[in-house]
Amino acid sequence: MAHDSTAGPLLSVEDLRTFFYTEAGVARAVDGVSFQIGRGETVGLVGESGCGKSVTAFSLIRLIRPPGRIEPGSRIVFDGRDLATLSESEMRKVRGELIGFVFQEPMTALNPVFTVGDQIAEVVRVHHGGSKQEAWVRAVKMLETVGIPSPEQRAHEYPHQLSGGMRQRVVIAMALVLNPALVIADEPTTALDVTIQAQILELLKDLQQKFGTSILLITHDLGVVAETASRVIVMYGGEVVEEATVEELFKKAHHPYTEGLLNAMPQVGEAKERLNTIPGTVPPPTAWPKGCRFRDRCPYSWDRCEAEHPPLYSIGEGHVSRCHLAEEPQRRAHPHKPIVEQIADEGGFARGSQKGERDVAAERAAVSARVGSSDKGKGIS
Amino acid sequence: MTTPLLSVRGLVKHFPIKGGVFGKQKGAVKAVNDVSFDVMPSETLGLVGESGCGKSTTGRLVLRLIEATAGEVTFDGENVFQLGAGDLRRMRRRMQIVFQDPFSSLNPRMTVDAIVREGLTIHKLAEGGEADKRVKQLLEEVGLRPEYARRFPHEFSGGQRQRIGIARALAVEPKFIVCDEPVSALDVSVQAQVINLLQDLQRDRGLAYLFIAHDLSVVEHIADRVAVMYLGRIVELAKSEDLYREPLMPYTQALLSAVPVPQPSAKRSRIVLTGDVPSPANLPPGCVFHPRCHHPAKDAACTAIIPPLEEKAPGHLVACIKQTPTTVTWEQQQAAGGTKRPERYLPVLATT
Numbered sequence: 001m002a003h004d005s006t007a008g009p010l011l012s013v014e015d016l017r018t019f020f021y022t023e024a025g026v027a028r029a030v031d032g033v034s035f036q037i038g039r040g041e042t043v044g045l046v047g048e049s050g051c052g053k054s055v056t057a058f059s060l061i062r063l064i065r066p067p068g069r070i071e072p073g074s075r076i077v078f079d080g081r082d083l084a085t086l087s088e089s090e091m092r093k094v095r096g097e098l099i100g101f102v103f104q105e106p107m108t109a110l111n112p113v114f115t116v117g118d119q120i121a122e123v124v125r126v127h128h129g130g131s132k133q134e135a136w137v138r139a140v141k142m143l144e145t146v147g148i149p150s151p152e153q154r155a156h157e158y159p160h161q162l163s164g165g166m167r168q169r170v171v172i173a174m175a176l177v178l179n180p181a182l183v184i185a186d187e188p189t190t191a192l193d194v195t196i197q198a199q200i201l202e203l204l205k206d207l208q209q210k211f212g213t214s215i216l217l218i219t220h221d222l223g224v225v226a227e228t229a230s231r232v233i234v235m236y237g238g239e240v241v242e243e244a245t246v247e248e249l250f251k252k253a254h255h256p257y258t259e260g261l262l263n264a265m266p267q268v269g270e271a272k273e274r275l276n277t278i279p280g281t282v283p284p285p286t287a288w289p290k291g292c293r294f295r296d297r298c299p300y301s302w303d304r305c306e307a308e309h310p311p312l313y314s315i316g317e318g319h320v321s322r323c324h325l326a327e328e329p330q331r332r333a334h335p336h337k338p339i340v341e342q343i344a345d346e347g348g349f350a351r352g353s354q355k356g357e358r359d360v361a362a363e364r365a366a367v368s369a370r371v372g373s374s375d376k377g378k379g380i381s
Numbered sequence: 382m383t384t385p386l387l388s389v390r391g392l393v394k395h396f397p398i399k400g401g402v403f404g405k406q407k408g409a410v411k412a413v414n415d416v417s418f419d420v421m422p423s424e425t426l427g428l429v430g431e432s433g434c435g436k437s438t439t440g441r442l443v444l445r446l447i448e449a450t451a452g453e454v455t456f457d458g459e460n461v462f463q464l465g466a467g468d469l470r471r472m473r474r475r476m477q478i479v480f481q482d483p484f485s486s487l488n489p490r491m492t493v494d495a496i497v498r499e500g501l502t503i504h505k506l507a508e509g510g511e512a513d514k515r516v517k518q519l520l521e522e523v524g525l526r527p528e529y530a531r532r533f534p535h536e537f538s539g540g541q542r543q544r545i546g547i548a549r550a551l552a553v554e555p556k557f558i559v560c561d562e563p564v565s566a567l568d569v570s571v572q573a574q575v576i577n578l579l580q581d582l583q584r585d586r587g588l589a590y591l592f593i594a595h596d597l598s599v600v601e602h603i604a605d606r607v608a609v610m611y612l613g614r615i616v617e618l619a620k621s622e623d624l625y626r627e628p629l630m631p632y633t634q635a636l637l638s639a640v641p642v643p644q645p646s647a648k649r650s651r652i653v654l655t656g657d658v659p660s661p662a663n664l665p666p667g668c669v670f671h672p673r674c675h676h677p678a679k680d681a682a683c684t685a686i687i688p689p690l691e692e693k694a695p696g697h698l699v700a701c702i703k704q705t706p707t708t709v710t711w712e713q714q715q716a717a718g719g720t721k722r723p724e725r726y727l728p729v730l731a732t733t
Contacts, residue, residue, distance in 0.1 A: 048568040163657040164432075193431035193595065195654045198639035202653055220568060223641030246645040264573040266602035268640050269625060275577055275602065278570035281538050 009036040010181055010214050011060070011078050017071040018052075018059045025286040029055040029068075031238035037182065042208065042215040044229030044246070046222060046261070050282040052238040053218050057184050060216075061095050062086075079181065097127050100175030100213075104187035106167035110159040116170045117143070117155025120177055127178055142173040145210075147203055165196035169203065176207060182214045189224060201228055222265060226250060231318070234258050237293030238285060240312065244319040254321035256298045280340035292323070299335040300325060385419035385455075386557055386589050387443065387476075392416040392452035394438055398662060410662045412438045414613040416452070417690075420557065423583065425590040427604030427621065429597055429636075433658060435613040436593045437481075440559040443591065444476055445469060457556070474504050477550035481562035483542035487534040493520070493545055494530035500552040519548040523578060540571035547578065557589045564599060576603055597640050601625050609633045612661055612669040615690060619697040627727065629699040631676045634729045652728060668701070676726050678703040682719030 018030040030052045037043050047053045059070055062083065076083040083094060095101070103109040111119055120139035121132065128135075136155070143151035146169040159167055168188065175183055185204065189197035205228065208215055217229055225232055225246065232249045234242040234257065242255040253259045263276035280297045283289055289296060292305040304324050313326030325332055393416075395409035413435040420426045428436045442449045445461055454461040456476060464472055480486035487496060497516045501507045507515050517527040523544040534542055543563060550558055560579065564572040580603065582588060594600050600607055601621055608618040609630065617630040628634045635652040654673050659665055665672050671683040680703075688700040691708050702709040703723045711722060 222643040275573035277573040
């Protein structure tokens with residue numbers, strides 16, 4: 001492993017675009033995303049389903065299958081090398097050795113017919129060679145590191161013999177066994193109960209301190225981000241819409257989408273009569289609205305938001321937001337009914353908060369694009 | 382004191398484990414053990430717990446979607462477990478369910494209109510033009526366009542499907558709805574829309590809910606009272622604000638402290654539970670939580686005595702013999718091997 005320098009960020013993503021060429025049109029799932037991850041840093045990537053966060057993650061390790069494609073011009077610079085230009089065999093070395101991956105669903109990430117010890121040992125042997133014996137010893141040691149009790153015995157067990165939390169520990173062991181510089185964790189705790197989630201998050205923090213690993217944590221749970229990440233990237237409509245340090249984002253969210261996400265969350269210990277909602281739903285990636293992609297659901301939007309696609313404005317130190325409010329902040333004082341709700345009212349609803357009439361074909365395209373993009377990337381080692 | 386709409390007493394459900402060539406019963410998964418609670422008219426009772434704790438099974442037992450091993454459920458003055466098939470069907474008009482998964486709980490071959498209309502037809506509530514009108518009203522009430530009635534479930538997003546499920550439940554004008562994780566599969570913004578809808582409907586129609594969820598913040602928001610389940614038992618039951626302000630059962634304390642708070646600056650003492658939930662096929666003796674418990678007075682008595690669900694503060698029921706006050710006397714605890722006197726233990730005061 002050649003970690004040549006400590007200068008510069010570990011990962012630098014520049015203008016990443018991943019499109020899916022479906023029958024219903026081109027789904028621009030990731031549409032010009034740029035961000036960086038420093039060494040030893042934990043970055044949270046948040047957003048709702050369909051906003052492009054998982055496709056971004058899979059693009060970083062190039063697990064995009066047709067009809068999906070990483071568009072030319074996208075750059076994924078990892079430790080000085082552009083991963084987008086590597087051959088498939090070079091890329092295979094990157095996966096696991098340099099970048100580890102923790103999947104959401106531990107049961108599908110593990111092979112049911114091999115013992116967990118064999119599966120971890122296989123990763124070691126494929127990448128580093130060596131004897132079966134050595135690889136096995138390393139696997140057992142890794143199981144111990146991730147806090148699995150009596151690892152010698154557990155290594156001989158099959159995934160179905162382990163609980164959900166234990167399985168996720170095995171997946172983490174597999175991702176970390178080659179000591180990669182970056183771990184991408186895609187909703188690592190979403191399938192777990194809250195007490196087990198707490199254990200796994202503690203484990204990730206411990207391991208990070210021990211090995212100095214950088215973590216890209218993808219989640220829809222802002223609470224998880226607040227507790228684990230130091231910096232947060234918010235995605236919407238295939239784009240980064242806000243980026244800030246975790247303190248800044250929770251205190252001074254700028255983008256109306258981020259604001260909406262924070263307000264919509266019920267919080268323990270905070271009784272509210274009514275939850276704030278973000279009306280409507282994420283538009284299909286085959287038909288992003290022109291101008292600002294959040295415009296229809298936004299309580300501040302005005303004509304400029306339709307005419308002009310907002311760039312990432314600088315809001316403060318390390319804080320950017322894709323919203324014209326950066327230039328016209330006075331408009332925040334006058335919220336109005338979002339466009340989707342206005343349309344709903346005209347449609348004569350008794351109770352609003354539905355999106356307006358939208359082409360069913362486009363809706364279907366969105367669904368099929370999501371389906372098409374959700375099962376790529378199964379079966380990496 | 383009003384009479385409860387739903388009254389559950391001593392509910393038990395054991396699923397047999399069969400094995401061997403002749404399929405002899407080898408054991409049982411004790412999914413629900415001696416569960417009792419009431420739901421008042423127009424009230425929301427939250428039922429929380431981790432996966433496998435028996436909360437969904439409880440919801441289904443109450444509706445008799447599965448048959449209980451023992452216990453009694455009284456709904457609106459009638460003993461649900463003793464009803465014949467015809468009476469049960471009539472009863473189901475008044476008690477409905479909204480399922481977790483909005484993708485598998487709607488028949489993909491039925492239009493929205495047919496899904497919502499089915500209950501009207503079965504219970505002979507409306508026909509023809511009258512039924513058309515009702516379906517239209519129901520869709521509007523849950524925030525869907527009446528034009529959507531001719532479409533099929535796959536044409537809708539998750540949040541919209543959940544609205545269809547709610548409209549279906551409402552069609553027969555129930556008094557009580559079991560909401561089994563109705564928002565768990567939804568994104569946070571859509572989740573808020575559905576929760577608000579459920580609250581609006583409750584206010585307008587005077588509905589009572591049994592709201593089953595694993596998300597504690599959602600339950601705090603919607604429930605008047607909350608019951609916490611662990612391994613098939615209710616271990617704590619209190620008014621929502623009491624339970625979240627001062628959780629008394631060590632399990633609830635750990636559960637609440639584990640919820641990630643979206644405030645990066647918040648410094649909290651977290652109780653990280655070690656180990657996993659034991660198998661419900663092989664329950665620990667005594668208090669089911671004792672193998673993972675962090676109460677400082679935990680001792681041998683906890684492994685021997687099944688703690689009764691008893692009042693520790695007005696209206697605040699807790700199953701823990703080490704949390705004072707308790708009806709299990711110190712002498713009884715000593716006789717069972719106890720060495721540490723019960724004491725009030727409150728590691729999680731105010732969760733924010």
